[in-house]
Amino acid sequence: MELAHAAKKQHQPPKSGLFRKDGIKLLLMALPFAAVAFAFSYVPLFGWIYAFFDYKPGIPLSQTPFIGLENFRLMFDDPRMGPVLINTLALSLLSIATAPIPVLFAVMVSEVRSGWFKRLVQTTSTLPHYISWVIVYSLAFSMFSTEGAINAILYKLGISDMPVNVLGNYDRVWTVQTLLLLWKSVGWSAIIYLAAIVSIDSEQYDAAKVDGAGRLRIIWHITIPNIMPTFIVLLLLSISNLLSAGFEQYLVFTNAIVADRIEVLDLYVYRLGLITGDYSYSTAVGIFKSVISIVLLFSVNFLSKKFRGQGIV
Amino acid sequence: MSNPASAPPVRRRRATDWKDVAFNACNYFFLTVLIIVTIYPFYYILIYSISDPIEAQKGVYLWPAGFSLEAYKTTIGLPGIRDAAIVSLGRTVIGTVITVFCCSFFAYLITKHEMPFRSTIYRFVLVTMYFNAGFIPWYLTMKAYGLQNSFMLYLLPSALVGFNVILIKTFIEQLPASLEESAKIDGAGYVRIFTSIVFPLSMPIIATIAVFAAVGQWNTWFDNYFLVSDPKLQTLQLVLYNLLNQTSNLSNLTSEQLTRGDLVRTMTPQSIRMTITMIVTLPIVLVYPLLQRYFVKGIMLGAVKG
Numbered sequence: 001m002e003l004a005h006a007a008k009k010q011h012q013p014p015k016s017g018l019f020r021k022d023g024i025k026l027l028l029m030a031l032p033f034a035a036v037a038f039a040f041s042y043v044p045l046f047g048w049i050y051a052f053f054d055y056k057p058g059i060p061l062s063q064t065p066f067i068g069l070e071n072f073r074l075m076f077d078d079p080r081m082g083p084v085l086i087n088t089l090a091l092s093l094l095s096i097a098t099a100p101i102p103v104l105f106a107v108m109v110s111e112v113r114s115g116w117f118k119r120l121v122q123t124t125s126t127l128p129h130y131i132s133w134v135i136v137y138s139l140a141f142s143m144f145s146t147e148g149a150i151n152a153i154l155y156k157l158g159i160s161d162m163p164v165n166v167l168g169n170y171d172r173v174w175t176v177q178t179l180l181l182l183w184k185s186v187g188w189s190a191i192i193y194l195a196a197i198v199s200i201d202s203e204q205y206d207a208a209k210v211d212g213a214g215r216l217r218i219i220w221h222i223t224i225p226n227i228m229p230t231f232i233v234l235l236l237l238s239i240s241n242l243l244s245a246g247f248e249q250y251l252v253f254t255n256a257i258v259a260d261r262i263e264v265l266d267l268y269v270y271r272l273g274l275i276t277g278d279y280s281y282s283t284a285v286g287i288f289k290s291v292i293s294i295v296l297l298f299s300v301n302f303l304s305k306k307f308r309g310q311g312i313v
Numbered sequence: 314m315s316n317p318a319s320a321p322p323v324r325r326r327r328a329t330d331w332k333d334v335a336f337n338a339c340n341y342f343f344l345t346v347l348i349i350v351t352i353y354p355f356y357y358i359l360i361y362s363i364s365d366p367i368e369a370q371k372g373v374y375l376w377p378a379g380f381s382l383e384a385y386k387t388t389i390g391l392p393g394i395r396d397a398a399i400v401s402l403g404r405t406v407i408g409t410v411i412t413v414f415c416c417s418f419f420a421y422l423i424t425k426h427e428m429p430f431r432s433t434i435y436r437f438v439l440v441t442m443y444f445n446a447g448f449i450p451w452y453l454t455m456k457a458y459g460l461q462n463s464f465m466l467y468l469l470p471s472a473l474v475g476f477n478v479i480l481i482k483t484f485i486e487q488l489p490a491s492l493e494e495s496a497k498i499d500g501a502g503y504v505r506i507f508t509s510i511v512f513p514l515s516m517p518i519i520a521t522i523a524v525f526a527a528v529g530q531w532n533t534w535f536d537n538y539f540l541v542s543d544p545k546l547q548t549l550q551l552v553l554y555n556l557l558n559q560t561s562n563l564s565n566l567t568s569e570q571l572t573r574g575d576l577v578r579t580m581t582p583q584s585i586r587m588t589i590t591m592i593v594t595l596p597i598v599l600v601y602p603l604l605q606r607y608f609v610k611g612i613m614l615g616a617v618k619g
Contacts, residue, residue: 047450
């Protein structure tokens with residue numbers, strides 16, 4: 001009886017439970033969660049109206065003049081906007097350019113035959129992913145500052161007697177930041193490729209071995225093509241995040257020397273808003289970023305559907 | 314006659330062997346370099362923090378210079394450190410419990426087809442993954458809610474995470490429906506079924522999400538940085554950040570104490586900095602190898618779903 005009842009219920013889920021007691025009960029329990037989502041994700045969107053007013057902190061919005069799209073027009077006259085966009089794009093593109101390195105790393109790890117060494121490499125290489133940028137900053141500071149470990153070692157070995165300030169180098173700041181990001185993310189990014197490699201059909205490898213292919217040939221003709229689809233999806237996703245160069249990283253690593261070349265869009269929005277106090281213009285720049293990001297996301301999704309037959313979102 | 318026929322394969326195999334050895338040597342070499350590059354900064358901080366602070370100033374490379382836990386004693390004794398540790402620990406534990414409860418209970422409710430507007434509510438929550446109002450709107454909204462200088466700021470905004478809801482919902486949907494049905498016939502309500510059947514059965518995915526949430530909470534500091542100025546609510550991460558930037562009362566106090574001479578003979582700012590870094594890093598370093606498999610599971614599920 002019970003089984004039959006259960007089976008029947010499974011086959012015919014009630015279409016509309018609006019007037020049933022259970023349905024109402026469920027709805028009442030779910031609504032508080034929807035309210036939390038509304039309060040913390042949707043309500044802030046109403047803040048976008050600040051971009052259309054000449055808002056000054058302290059004066060209520062009802063008493064501030066409506067200026068329409070003036071703030072968006074101002075963006076084109078803003079001399080700081082150009083350099084900030086260049087910084088953002090440069091740092092994003094540099095990190096996209098390093099995207100093949102986790103692939104290479106995953107291939108190298110997958111070629112390791114000793115189990116314990118493989119686990120050691122995987123465990124150590126993912127550690128930096130779990131720590132905050134503040135700790136990365138502290139570690140980098142201990143390594144690279146003028147009295148840090150690297151300078152001391154170089155001095156001791158007689159390679160250099162002039163301490164190099166790596167974190168305060170105006171010309172090399174993009175390279176340094178890209179390498180720091182790579183250090184933090186390479187092991188973690190490789191996990192997904194390693195999983196893709198593990199799932200490759202072993203018959204392909206056996207066939208190649210029978211044909212007498214060497215390891216490099218096998219990697220080039222079997223491993224790499226098999227993880228290419230994963231690589232392309234992640235690449236497309238990173239293109240849609242072009243304007244979201246990591247806020248926290250550049251916030252902690254900024255200093256008087258490199259500030260000019262490290263100020264990315266998110267950092268600029270923060271400086272305009274909280275430090276200069278120009279809430280309206282800052283919000284407008286934020287909206288500009290959001291809109292472009294959404295357009296990019298839909299574009300890569302469209303391209304992906306067209307050329308791969310499936311979207312990425 | 315048979316010699317010319319059998320010779321080439323042998324030569325070829327030898328060539329492959331040689332190439333194989335070279336390949337392995339290169340591979341192991343590069344990976345070993347990578348391990349060292351990853352681990353050395355952590356190791357350096359560790360040996361510096363347990364070195365004798367004065368000896369350490371002359372240089373620490375591979376081994377601690379002398380041995381002393383003085384830096385740890387001084388650091389733990391600094392005003393504010395204990396409070397910050399309690400705040401960090403508190404937000405990690407309470408925040409994780411809240412996130413796990415909200416995401417899992419909501420995901421369970423969403424699997425109930427008899428709920429009216431089920432898919433509308435589900436989509437309403439999921440869409441939040443794809444947009445973000447921006448910095449100033451976020452800042453003003455949190456202020457308007459009165460979350461400035463409030464511990465709730467660390468807990469409430471991260472209570473419901475769309476991504477977690479997807480993961481748990483997918484997991485619950487593949488549990489056998491018969492268990493739930495029989496409990497229902499026995500008269501158990503939704504809450505009861507959730508707490509005594511669905512939640513315990515979902516432990517594998519709950520653990521994954523708890524780990525994600527806990528590491529996230531331990532590492533988050535920007536909410537503290539932008540909206541909480543009350544020193545009683547400072548997190549360890551922010552204490553470290555301020556110390557590195559020499560902007561906190563703590564670092565002023567430290568250098569004051571140091572120049573005044575109470576500690577000057579035994580302690581250095583570098584040692585204190587290394588020690589705080591170690592204290593903030595240690596929980597992660599100790600815990601993450603054990604939890605690595607949950608993380609990997611999470612990222613793989615995310616890859617399949619997302």
